[in-house]
Amino acid sequence: MLFEIQRDIFFDGLSKTVPIAEKRSPLPILSHVLLDAGEGQVSLTATDLEVGLQTIHESDVKETGRVTLPSRKALEIVRELPGGLVTIQSIGEGRIKIIASESVFELAGMDPADYPAWSAFEQIKPVTVEAEKLINMIEKTSFASSTDESRFNLNGVLFEWRDNRNRLVATDGHRLALMDGELGLSLESSVLVPKKSLNELRRILESVQGEISLGFEEKNLVVRTHRFTMTLRLIDGEYPDYTKVIPKSGDKILTADRMKLLQALKRVAVLTSDRNRGINMSVSAGRIELTATHQDLGTARDVVDVDYKDEEFSLIINVSYLIESLSVVDTETISMEYIKEGAPIVVRPHPVKDYFNLVMPMRK
Amino acid sequence: MNNAVQEPPSNPVEPRGRAVRYILHVDADAFFASVEQTLQPELRGKAVIVGGGDRGVVSAASYEARAFGVRSAMPTVEARRLCPHAIFLEPNFRAYKDYSRRMFAIMEEYSPMVEATSVDEGYVDLTGALRLHNAPPWEIAHRMLDRIRSTLEISVSGALAGSKTAAKMATRLAKPNGLLYLEPNRAWIILGRLPVHAVPGVGKRARQLLEQRGITTVADLAHTPPRLLRSLFGVWGEKLLQIARGNDSRPVRREPRGAQKSYSKDRTLAQDTLDYEFVRDMARKLAEKLAARVREDGQRAATVTFKVRYADFVDCSRSMTMWEPTNVNAEILDCIDRLFWKTVQPRRPIRQIGVKLSGVCSYGAQLNLFDSRHEIKERRDSAVDAIRQKYGFESIGASGDGNLPLPG
Numbered sequence: 001m002l003f004e005i006q007r008d009i010f011f012d013g014l015s016k017t018v019p020i021a022e023k024r025s026p027l028p029i030l031s032h033v034l035l036d037a038g039e040g041q042v043s044l045t046a047t048d049l050e051v052g053l054q055t056i057h058e059s060d061v062k063e064t065g066r067v068t069l070p071s072r073k074a075l076e077i078v079r080e081l082p083g084g085l086v087t088i089q090s091i092g093e094g095r096i097k098i099i100a101s102e103s104v105f106e107l108a109g110m111d112p113a114d115y116p117a118w119s120a121f122e123q124i125k126p127v128t129v130e131a132e133k134l135i136n137m138i139e140k141t142s143f144a145s146s147t148d149e150s151r152f153n154l155n156g157v158l159f160e161w162r163d164n165r166n167r168l169v170a171t172d173g174h175r176l177a178l179m180d181g182e183l184g185l186s187l188e189s190s191v192l193v194p195k196k197s198l199n200e201l202r203r204i205l206e207s208v209q210g211e212i213s214l215g216f217e218e219k220n221l222v223v224r225t226h227r228f229t230m231t232l233r234l235i236d237g238e239y240p241d242y243t244k245v246i247p248k249s250g251d252k253i254l255t256a257d258r259m260k261l262l263q264a265l266k267r268v269a270v271l272t273s274d275r276n277r278g279i280n281m282s283v284s285a286g287r288i289e290l291t292a293t294h295q296d297l298g299t300a301r302d303v304v305d306v307d308y309k310d311e312e313f314s315l316i317i318n319v320s321y322l323i324e325s326l327s328v329v330d331t332e333t334i335s336m337e338y339i340k341e342g343a344p345i346v347v348r349p350h351p352v353k354d355y356f357n358l359v360m361p362m363r364k
Numbered sequence: 365m366n367n368a369v370q371e372p373p374s375n376p377v378e379p380r381g382r383a384v385r386y387i388l389h390v391d392a393d394a395f396f397a398s399v400e401q402t403l404q405p406e407l408r409g410k411a412v413i414v415g416g417g418d419r420g421v422v423s424a425a426s427y428e429a430r431a432f433g434v435r436s437a438m439p440t441v442e443a444r445r446l447c448p449h450a451i452f453l454e455p456n457f458r459a460y461k462d463y464s465r466r467m468f469a470i471m472e473e474y475s476p477m478v479e480a481t482s483v484d485e486g487y488v489d490l491t492g493a494l495r496l497h498n499a500p501p502w503e504i505a506h507r508m509l510d511r512i513r514s515t516l517e518i519s520v521s522g523a524l525a526g527s528k529t530a531a532k533m534a535t536r537l538a539k540p541n542g543l544l545y546l547e548p549n550r551a552w553i554i555l556g557r558l559p560v561h562a563v564p565g566v567g568k569r570a571r572q573l574l575e576q577r578g579i580t581t582v583a584d585l586a587h588t589p590p591r592l593l594r595s596l597f598g599v600w601g602e603k604l605l606q607i608a609r610g611n612d613s614r615p616v617r618r619e620p621r622g623a624q625k626s627y628s629k630d631r632t633l634a635q636d637t638l639d640y641e642f643v644r645d646m647a648r649k650l651a652e653k654l655a656a657r658v659r660e661d662g663q664r665a666a667t668v669t670f671k672v673r674y675a676d677f678v679d680c681s682r683s684m685t686m687w688e689p690t691n692v693n694a695e696i697l698d699c700i701d702r703l704f705w706k707t708v709q710p711r712r713p714i715r716q717i718g719v720k721l722s723g724v725c726s727y728g729a730q731l732n733l734f735d736s737r738h739e740i741k742e743r744r745d746s747a748v749d750a751i752r753q754k755y756g757f758e759s760i761g762a763s764g765d766g767n768l769p770l771p772g
Contacts, residue, residue, distance in 0.1 A: 148687045151687065171733060173732050173733055173734055173735075174730050174731075174732065174733065175733070176733060240734050245733045245734060275723075275725045276725055318730060342731060344733060358733065360730065360731040360732060360733050361731060362729060362730050362731060363729050363730075363731060
């Protein structure tokens with residue numbers, strides 16, 4: 001195998017793929033990236049068996065072939081190389097040379113035949129989606145999914161197909177976020193995509209504008225452009241029936257300036273502790289009073305003007321949840337709906353859009 | 365080894381270069397019995413034994429009862445035989461807690477550096493309070509104990525020394541109702557003469573093992589080669605040596621009042637055992653009792669730790685943290701079951717077990733979207749607690765009791 005590639009292109013490919021390669025894997029080859037030189041192009045592949053990414057780059061391929069490179073070291077080397085052409089050459093016995101003018105590196109690769117098989121996913125009938133639309137739906141929901149590994153079925157975002165629209169739902173059992181949108185991704189049954197993998201997808205899509213194709217196969221969500229293919233392994237688990245916990249509309253609705261409320265929440269949050277993120281929220285006509293008490297340090301109080309005329313109510317709520325919940329709303333004004341004691345608070349953009357989230361309060 | 369007093373080895377009570385500290389250990393005498401005698405003055409001067417409870421053992425015996433050989437942790441049957449005329453009382457924990465709180469409140473008036481190690485004993489670091497009181501430390505200690513005695517009308521002892529261990533060991537000598545001051549540099553001349561079981565942590569078994577090797581006093585222990593102690597007691601042996609040598613720089617840890625950080629219980633088995641089913645049942649019982657205390661304090665705990673000490677004094681512990689803090693029996697017992705087989709190694713006789721609930725927080729629990737049964741479980745457990753408090757622990761079965769299969 002022998003090819004030449006621009007340092008900047010090679011670096012870009014490595015910096016996208018290397019973070020995916022497993023850092024501490026029981027399978028050493030997963031800490032390598034696979035280089036596959038074909039006609040006029042080179043692909044880089046990395047996977048941790050949960051997420052896989054293959055990027056494709058133009059290159060002057062003199063001799064086709066496949067090698068693996070220790071991913072971190074390869075990235076470190078190429079980061080330090082000067083701009084210009086880099087030559088990658090396999091020199092036998094699994095050794096690979098990286099040459100850039102006077103700089104020569106020789107690295108030990110592994111047997112590329114041992115690298116996990118990469119399916120071409122040709123049987124998938126993909127749909128075309130605006131990258132931005134997908135990112136938006138992920139951003140509006142994935143924050144609410146759980147990071148507790150013992151609750152693996154809540155570690156993902158649920159993708160559903162309802163009334164010819166796609167619905168994304170995420171919950172960690174304390175809060176829930178839901179968004180309906182037109183991805184055009186018809187599904188026979190709902191699927192669960194891990195939050196961690198979706199974060200990787202977001203990272204990759206940051207540099208992508210325009211359309212991507214999206215498809216599902218039995219165990220993976222496959223996302224593709226002409227520059228890369230990403231596979232996200234689905235979670236095989238039961239999802240709780242979230243429809244049961246979405247409350248019917250109540251009558252106590254307040255609206256508030258999102259930024260003002262968010263800033264006040266961040267201020268009182270200073271006097272909560274990691275152990276206890278609970279703050280007291282008292283709502284009366286025209287105002288919300290927020291108070292926090294830190295056992296050792298002291299107290300905080302803040303008042304925000306809101307549009308509210310109904311009966312007073314108060315509750316204790318995890319301030320971090322509320323901050324995250326308001327942070328994903330993209331309108332200037334938000335609405336908050338109080339149903340009854342012990343029921344979730346409903347946070348929506350105002351005017352209403354096709355997403356909302358729920359936050360369960362804490363016991364008084 | 366002999367019993368002659370040896371000059372302490374190159375181990376004065378304060379490690380070189382460190383400033384002298386004044387640590388007062390305060391320990392109420394026969395606390396439960398003492399409180400009962402205050403609440404019911406007609407009991408004063410009489411043999412009072414507080415006990416019964418769930419295991420039928422003596423929780424506390426007044427000094428009048430001790431004169432007949434009654435000791436705490438002795439089966440009540442035995443106590444009755446030794447001292448048939450004694451007045452036996454059911455424990456009244458609420459009152460003891462109240463007296464305990466008042467005792468520590470008095471201690472805190474003299475120095476903020478107060479650490480409660482149990483309901484009736486604790487440490488006060490007076491080092492930083494000398495200037496405030498404009499008095500020597502023994503004077504402050506004397507005033508403090510006198511205040512406790514006159515205000516609460518209970519008997520209390522204490523000792524002032526340069527470290528926690530020295531102070532605690534010296535309190536033994538001060539009891540009952542006394543105060544002892546040990547000058548840091550000479551403390552170990554006296555402490556060295558104490559029997560080896562005066563060292564905190566040395567129980568019946570360790571004492572036996574040490575005495576078999578001629579190590580009968582604290583000074584003997586301080587001169588024992590580290591290798592021998594390590595072979596007898598593992599890592600703990602090294603700690604033991606440091607304690608006996610007076611190398612104890614542990615600070616007095618002030619805790620925010622009323623906020624207990626963890627709840628733990630150890631139980632040394634009557635004899636080393638391979639009966640894991642029995643041990644696991646005991647672990648579950650300890651966990652249930654701790655959970656009841658956590659509930660009573662209106663707290664929740666996130667982390668459960670299970671500890672095993674094998675017959676060879678090797679400790680092994682495992683812990684797990686739950687997704688959210690709880691005080692529900694079923695959830696805590698589930699952790700115990702899961703930890704049990706991760707901790708216990710087959711065919712190794714067990715000597716002692718311990719359970720700890722930590723990550724304690726008092727805030728109202730986060731409500732769940734999907735599971736509303738949590739609250740019901742909590743209420744049910746509290747109801748069980750109430751029954752047990754009235755009729756004893758065994759009066760009602762463990763809730764959520766499901767036996768796991770035991771490996772052959």
